[in-house]
Amino acid sequence: MSAPTEFVTWFRSAAPYIRTFSGQTFVIAFDGDVIEEGNFTDLTHDINLLVSVGVKVVLIHGARPQIERAIKAKKLKPVMSSARIRVTDEQSLTCVKEANGRLRLEIEALLSMGLPNTPLAGSPIRVTSGNFVIAQPKGVINGVDHLYSGDVRKVRCEAINKRLEDGELVLISPLGYSATGEIFNLTYEDVATEVAVAIGANKLIYLSDQAGLSDKKGNLLQELTTSALKLQAKNKTKDPLQDRIKASLIKASEGGVDRLHVIDRKINGGILLELFTHEGIGTMVSRDPLETIRNATLDDIGGILSLIEPLENEGVLIKRPRENLETEIQKFTIVEHDGLVVGCVALNPFGKEKIGELACLAVHSSFQYAGVGERLLKAIEKNCAKQKLTHVFVLTTASSHWFLENGFRQTNLTALPKAKANLYNYQRNSKIYIKTIK
Structure with missing residues (x-):
C-alpha cells in the first residue's frame, strides 16, 4: 500500500474519533x-x-x-x-x-x-x-x-x-x-x-x-x-x-x-x-468493558455495511442491499468495541429442519487476530441452542480452514435444508461446512 493510500485509509478510520x-x-x-x-x-x-x-x-x-x-x-x-x-x-x-x-x-x-x-x-x-x-x-x-x-x-x-x-x-x-x-x-x-x-x-x-x-x-x-x-x-x-x-x-x-x-x-x-x-x-x-456482544439494531447498519462492503467487493460475501439489511437486522449479532462495530454475523434459522445458517461473518481488519470471530461463533451457537437447532452450517469460498479449526466439518448439498439447497449458486462453488450444536 502506498503512503498516500495509507494516509487516506488512516484518515477515514480516524473520522469517527474526530467527530466524537x-x-x-x-x-x-x-x-x-x-x-x-x-x-x-x-x-x-x-x-x-x-x-x-x-x-x-x-x-x-x-x-x-x-x-x-x-x-x-x-x-x-x-x-x-x-x-x-x-x-x-x-x-x-x-x-x-x-x-x-x-x-x-x-x-x-x-x-x-x-x-x-x-x-x-x-x-x-x-x-x-x-x-x-x-x-x-x-x-x-x-x-x-x-x-x-x-x-x-x-x-x-x-x-x-x-x-x-x-x-x-x-x-x-x-x-x-x-x-x-x-x-x-x-x-x-x-x-x-x-x-x-x-x-x-x-x-x-x-x-x-x-x-x-x-x-x-x-x-x-x-x-x-x-x-x-x-x-x-x-x-x-x-x-x-x-x-x-x-x-x-x-x-x-x-x-x-x-x-x-x-x-x-x-x-x-x-x-x-x-x-x-x-x-x-x-x-x-x-469503568466498563470496552467490548460488548449484542443483538444488532437499525442504528448499527452503517457499521455493518462498513465491514461487509469490502468483502462483497472482493467476492468473499454475496452483495446485500441496504434494504435487505434493514428487514433482516434482527438476525444479526455484532461485536462493539468502544463504540465501533468491529464484527458481525447473521443466523438464518430453518426451524422445521432444526438447522441454522451462519451468514455474513465479517471482522474489522484491525481485529482479525483478536478472537472476535470466535466470540461471534459462540454467540451464534448459543442462539442456535436457544432456538433448539441441532446443527449450524455455512457456505464459504475463502475461510475453509478457519471453520475447520472451529469444529466444522465439510459436507455436501444433501445436508442443507431443501429451501437452501435449491438456491445453491454453482457458479460461486461455495464449500459447505456443518457443526453439531452441543
Missing part, C-alpha cells in the same frame, strides 16, 4: 521529564491538532527533575517521608516556586510558537494560567510534619470551564493556594485527578516513562477496567510514581471520567496514535 472528540475535554498530565528530554516541541504539534479539531485541552505539568536540580544547586538536603512524599520546608518551597515558574513560562513559550513550516503555522494556541487550585497542608503523617507539601482541597472548575469555552488552553502547575495566602507543593498526579473530576473531563491522559501499564510479566495491558486496575494496584511496586498514576486513574474513573490513558512520552505522535487508531499504543482504562 470534538467538543470534549481532555486533561493531559506529564512530569517535568518531558521538557528535560526535549520532547515537548513534538507534543505541541499534537496538542495544536487536538485543539484544531475542537478538543478542549487542560495541561497539568509536573516539575520533579527541575525541583531536584534547584535543591541540589542550593545544596539543600531533599527529605522524603515514609509515605514516599517530599517534605517541603521554607527553603525547599523557594526551589519549588522557582522551578515551577520557569517551567510554566517555558511551556507557554513553546505553545505560542505557532508551529512554523507546518499547516498550523500562524495559529498559535492561546494559553491561560491562574490560581485554579485551592490547597491545604498534608499535615502530620506517621509522625512527620510535611510542612508546605499539600493536597488539593478545591478546584475552581467554573473558571477553568469558562476559559475552555473561550477557546483557550488551560495550563496548571502543581501548586496550590490557601485562603491565608500560603502556597503548597502538590503532586501533579493529585492535581490532574482532582481537576479532571471537577471539570467533568472526558479523558485523563498520562504521558509516562513506560509504554503503559503492565502485568506481572511485564506485558503491556492495552485495556483494563477500573475493577481490574484496583486489583492490580493492591500490589505496590518499587516505582512510587507508577503507583500514584494507578491511584489517580482509579480515583478519576470512580469520579466520572469516562476514559483514562497511559502513553509512552518518548513516542513521537503518541497521543495521536493512542486516540485516533483502533489499536492504540498504550493502556486505556474504562
Whole structure:
C-alpha cells in the first residue's frame, strides 16, 4: 500500500474519533521529564491538532527533575517521608516556586510558537494560567510534619470551564493556594485527578516513562477496567510514581471520567496514535468493558455495511442491499468495541429442519487476530441452542480452514435444508461446512 493510500485509509478510520472528540475535554498530565528530554516541541504539534479539531485541552505539568536540580544547586538536603512524599520546608518551597515558574513560562513559550513550516503555522494556541487550585497542608503523617507539601482541597472548575469555552488552553502547575495566602507543593498526579473530576473531563491522559501499564510479566495491558486496575494496584511496586498514576486513574474513573490513558512520552505522535487508531499504543482504562456482544439494531447498519462492503467487493460475501439489511437486522449479532462495530454475523434459522445458517461473518481488519470471530461463533451457537437447532452450517469460498479449526466439518448439498439447497449458486462453488450444536 502506498503512503498516500495509507494516509487516506488512516484518515477515514480516524473520522469517527474526530467527530466524537470534538467538543470534549481532555486533561493531559506529564512530569517535568518531558521538557528535560526535549520532547515537548513534538507534543505541541499534537496538542495544536487536538485543539484544531475542537478538543478542549487542560495541561497539568509536573516539575520533579527541575525541583531536584534547584535543591541540589542550593545544596539543600531533599527529605522524603515514609509515605514516599517530599517534605517541603521554607527553603525547599523557594526551589519549588522557582522551578515551577520557569517551567510554566517555558511551556507557554513553546505553545505560542505557532508551529512554523507546518499547516498550523500562524495559529498559535492561546494559553491561560491562574490560581485554579485551592490547597491545604498534608499535615502530620506517621509522625512527620510535611510542612508546605499539600493536597488539593478545591478546584475552581467554573473558571477553568469558562476559559475552555473561550477557546483557550488551560495550563496548571502543581501548586496550590490557601485562603491565608500560603502556597503548597502538590503532586501533579493529585492535581490532574482532582481537576479532571471537577471539570467533568472526558479523558485523563498520562504521558509516562513506560509504554503503559503492565502485568506481572511485564506485558503491556492495552485495556483494563477500573475493577481490574484496583486489583492490580493492591500490589505496590518499587516505582512510587507508577503507583500514584494507578491511584489517580482509579480515583478519576470512580469520579466520572469516562476514559483514562497511559502513553509512552518518548513516542513521537503518541497521543495521536493512542486516540485516533483502533489499536492504540498504550493502556486505556474504562469503568466498563470496552467490548460488548449484542443483538444488532437499525442504528448499527452503517457499521455493518462498513465491514461487509469490502468483502462483497472482493467476492468473499454475496452483495446485500441496504434494504435487505434493514428487514433482516434482527438476525444479526455484532461485536462493539468502544463504540465501533468491529464484527458481525447473521443466523438464518430453518426451524422445521432444526438447522441454522451462519451468514455474513465479517471482522474489522484491525481485529482479525483478536478472537472476535470466535466470540461471534459462540454467540451464534448459543442462539442456535436457544432456538433448539441441532446443527449450524455455512457456505464459504475463502475461510475453509478457519471453520475447520472451529469444529466444522465439510459436507455436501444433501445436508442443507431443501429451501437452501435449491438456491445453491454453482457458479460461486461455495464449500459447505456443518457443526453439531452441543
